[in-house]
Amino acid sequence: MIYPTQPPLTKGRRKSMVTLNDYGQYETAWCPGCGNFQLLKAVKQALVASNLEPHQVLFVSGIGQAAKAPHYLNANFFNGLHGRSLPAATGAKLANPNLKVIAESGDGCNYGEGGNHFISAIRRNIDITVIVHDNQVYGLTKGQASPTSEHGFTTKAQPSGYPSETFNPIGIAVAMHASFVARGFTGMTDHLAEIIRQAIAHKGFSLVDVLQPCVTFNKTNTFAWYKKRCYELPKDHDPANWDAAMKTAYEWGEKIPLGLIYKCDKPTFEDNFEVLKSGSLVGADTPIETLNEIIKQYR
Amino acid sequence: MNRERTINIVIGGEAGQGLVTVGGLLSKALVRSGYSICVNQSYQSRIRGGHNTFEIRTGTDEITAPQEKIDLLVALTNETIDIHAGLLGTGSLTVVDAAQNASCKTCFHVPYKELANARSMNIAALGVVSCLLGLDEELIAGIVNESFGKKHPETAEENRAALTKSYEWTKANNSRFEKLPQAPKREGRLMMNGNDAVALGALAAGVKFYAFYPMTPSTSIGLNLASWAKKAGLVVEQAEDEIAAINMAIGASFAGAPAMVATSGGGFALMVEAVSLSGMTETPIVIVMGQRPAPATGLPTRTEQSDLEFVLHSGHGEFPRAVYAPGTVEECFWLTHRAFHTAEKFQGPVFVMTDQFLADTFRAVAPFDLSKYPAVRAGAPLDDIKTPYMRHRFTESGVSPRLLPGFTKHLVVTDSDEHTEDGHITEDLSVRKLMVEKRLKKMKGMMKETVAPELAGVKKADLLFVSWGSTKGSVVDAAAALKAKGQNVSTLHFSQVWPLVPEQFVSALEGAKRVVCVEGNASGQFARLIRRETGFEIKEHVRRYDGLPITPEYIIRNIPPPL
Known part of the structure; x- marks a missing residue:
């Protein structure tokens, strides 16, 4: 019996460059005009720009309209439980650090159901990229408030207005010194693709919070609403400056900054494990001598 | 079994008095001397105070169970004497500190203050009991040195002195208690409890990923694995909660690392959604369920077998599973090993059900022949792969050859939603029906491998x-x-x-x-x-x-x- 062995992940290994065709074209279950279309396009562009082949990438997602996105491109894909994409992605990355692991899901999945995992993944600085489709509303369950909904936002579930304050994922991530924190907007696809490319290239936890309209259920934060407010961070914004990043993280309202808000280099979670330095955990049998050595302690 | 040839020793006192240390050393000494043991640990959910016991039933023949009647009571507090009075017989002996001012018919007053200083009190107690049982003093000294010599070399001398003094004092003053009969020579035996054996079984099976959130009585499985992680090349992670632990393990398993989690009732309740995920995505996972009395937090440090139906029915929907329930420490080892192979072969959740009693009971076991317990290999060999590759391809057995993502150009896709053979979300209801049947078909194969009662x-x-x-x-x-x-x-x-x-x-x-x-x-x-x-x-x-x-x-x- 021959078991497959993994080729090392090296850039430009393939003679011909990866193209958009490698990632395919699929019919989706999304509403016409949904921000997801532009986000999917940006993700594909970023993968191509990273020259990653589909089999080198593992998408992990939760549940929601956003979580379906990886179904619509060619790559390895584990579509798990609502809110649990980050633990599953963490496990997969630890099992095989050679995989480029990208967790993609919505604001409800990552910031609501999976809030504890979001915080813990930042603390670990696990080398995965998290792309959050942030449309400030629950789409799949037809229009309830999400953690990022604005205070007072009315829905059928919150007829008197959303009573909580808005969750600020960028603020939390920067406050915790997450190693890569960025925001994009689906109305600026090329800019978004470039941010995602940088996030994928970054070694450590990278967050890309993506503002996008929900054309069906969010009549407040519409395409025009975002378009009017979103602006690219000026060239002199220094993502290494934490104080400036904190200030930027809380800029929201008339002006919403886009781009790489904060970045720092620090050891990744995987760096803590000696065993991962020599590759993946897959197929690495522990020698019987080692096992016998361990059993000896019970003599 | 010759019932006269066993002695039941109970060491009782408050949490923090060191009775587990004394009990552990004594157990080890008995096993090395060739005796069988069955340990029952009874403790409360607190760090200091309360009343705890460490019971060792020992003898020359195989001992399969604990015993209530006490032959030798080591009472570190007077409360211990009162609690156990009813379980003592006429031939029983109660070892007490002379300073305790205890009075009982069975009392054997030991002047500890004359035999040891405060730091070595426990070692003195060990010396007394060892002498009463007729264990070899040098053997005890060796075990004490193994345990404390490296960590606290400064205490080595006084420990040794305390041991000798108390041993000699007992020899001179005991006229009542009859020592253990001579044990046969038994070389190479191991002493371990159920949790140790579960951890070793997992290790032999090639566990590479273990995530946990601490919960009695399962915690020491993770502590064992963590202590071996570097040497054996595995990743152990204390997750933010049990939900994360099992989802991490499933993610790791999907990517090719044989994975396990262990917990108890409340923690398992949090894991249940992911049990169903394992069934749906056909991802192998071994789940150790160390039972304790419930509902809710129940009695955290006690034992019960009340989660059978919970485990059998855990996870929404219908999917196959296997549930092992080891009856001995040896079975903890080989059934955990087997659980990994079953999980990999049938691609789903496999359970090992223990409980606090089994988790904590130390026994003497014959050394395992590891050549008989091969490690599991995650994923299918290339010979089994048909193209186009589809992760959930329909097969006669219901088992679809599992490729690992990133190892070939084939894409590995799976979904917690109902999916097509290639793993993509579907609302095609005819596919749904076939997928349900495909998953349930695996039960037939599992039944062929059921361990017969x-x-x-x-x-x-x-x-x-x-x-x-x-x-x-x-x-x-x-x-x-x-x-x-x-x-x-x-x-x-x-x-x-x-x-x-x-x-x-x-x-x-x-x-x-x-x-x-x-x-x-x-x-x-x-x-x-x-x-x-x-x-x-x-x-x-x-x-x-x-x-x-x-x-x-x-x-x-x-x-x-x-x-």
Whole structure:
């Protein structure tokens, strides 16, 4: 019996460059005009720009309209439980650090159901990229408030207005010194693709919070609403400056900054494990001598 | 079993007094001297105070169960004497500190202050008990040195002095307690508890990823694995909660690392959604369920077998699973090893059900021949792959060859939503029907590998005990005691409780005059399972749900009067 062995992940290994065709074209279950279309396009562009082949990438997602996105491109894909994409992605990355692991899901999945995992993944600085489709509303369950909904936002579930304050994922991530924190907007696809490319290239936890309209259920934060407010961070914004990043993280309202808000280099979670330095955990049998050595302690 | 040749030692006192240390050292000394042991640890959910015991039943022959009657009580507090007074016999001895001012018929007053300083009190107690049992002083000294010599070299001398003084003092002053008979020479045996054996079984099976959130009584499985992680090349992570732990493990397993989680009732309740995820995505996962009394937080440090139905039905929807329930420490080892192979072969959740008693009970076990326990290999060999590759391809057995992502150009896709053969989300209801059937088909293959229940004794017994999991030893011991009195008793023990194969055991049930189901819960969950699967109703029961393990004496006391 021959078991497959993994080729090392090296850039430009393939003679011909990866193209958009490698990632395919699929019919989706999304509403016409949904921000997801532009986000999917940006993700594909970023993968191509990273020259990653589909089999080198593992998408992990939760549940929601956003979580379906990886179904619509060619790559390895584990579509798990609502809110649990980050633990599953963490496990997969630890099992095989050679995989480029990208967790993609919505604001409800990552910031609501999976809030504890979001915080813990930042603390670990696990080398995965998290792309959050942030449309400030629950789409799949037809229009309830999400953690990022604005205070007072009315829905059928919150007829008197959303009573909580808005969750600020960028603020939390920067406050915790997450190693890569960025925001994009689906109305600026090329800019978004470039941010995602940088996030994928970054070694450590990278967050890309993506503002996008929900054309069906969010009549407040519409395409025009975002378009009017979103602006690219000026060239002199220094993502290494934490104080400036904190200030930027809380800029929201008339002006919403886009781009790489904060970045720092620090050891990744995987760096803590000696065993991962020599590759993946897959197929690495522990020698019987080692096992016998361990059993000896019970003599 | 020759019942006269066992001695039941109970060390009792407050948490923090070091009784687990003394008990552990004594257990090790007994095992190295060739004796068998059965340890029962009884403790409260607190770090200091309260009343805890470390019980060791020991003897020359194999010992399968704890015992209630006490031969040698080491009372570190007067409260211990009061609590256990009723369990002492005329030949029993109670070892107390002379300074305790205790008075009892069985008291053996030891002037510890003259024998040791405050730091070495426990070692002095160990010296007294070792001498009473007739253990070799040099052997004890060696074990004490192994445990403390490296960590606290400064105490080595005073420990040694305390040991010798107390040993000599006891030799000179004991005239009542009869020491253990000479044990046969038994080389190379190991001393471990159920959790140690589970961890070792996992290690032998090639566990590469383990995530956990601490919860009694399962915690020490993770502590063992963490202590070996560097040496054995595995990743152990304390997750933010049990939900994260199992989702991480499933993610790791999907990517090719044999993975396990261990928890107890409340933690498992959090994991349940992911059990279903494992079933749906056909991702192998081994789940160790260390039971303790529930509902809710229950009695955190006590024992019970009340989560059988919970585990059997955990996870929404229908999907196959296997549930092992080790009856001994050795079974903890090989059934955990087997669980990994079953999980990989049938691609889904496989359970190992233990409980606090089994998790904490130390035994002497013969060394494992690891060449007989090969590591599992995640994923299918290339020879089994048909193109185009589809992760959930329909097959006769229901098992689809599993590729690992990133190892070939084939894309590995799976979904917690109902999916097509290639793993993509679908609402095609004809595919849905086929997928349900595909998953359930795997049960047939699993049933071919079900560990048959063990029938000990004649098929047409007057009395047949039925049991599962950790109660095995007590049931066997109780049956032996009744047989010794001339009764015609057999036992039928299940170390795998799902899937059941009725042909393996129904005739044994039907052949017995009386069938009594012995289990550690209040409603008779296993008896109910047997009835559901076979139609055979077990009408008589011995049940325990006060948090203590089922002992042979408990069984004999509680056998219902003949109908």
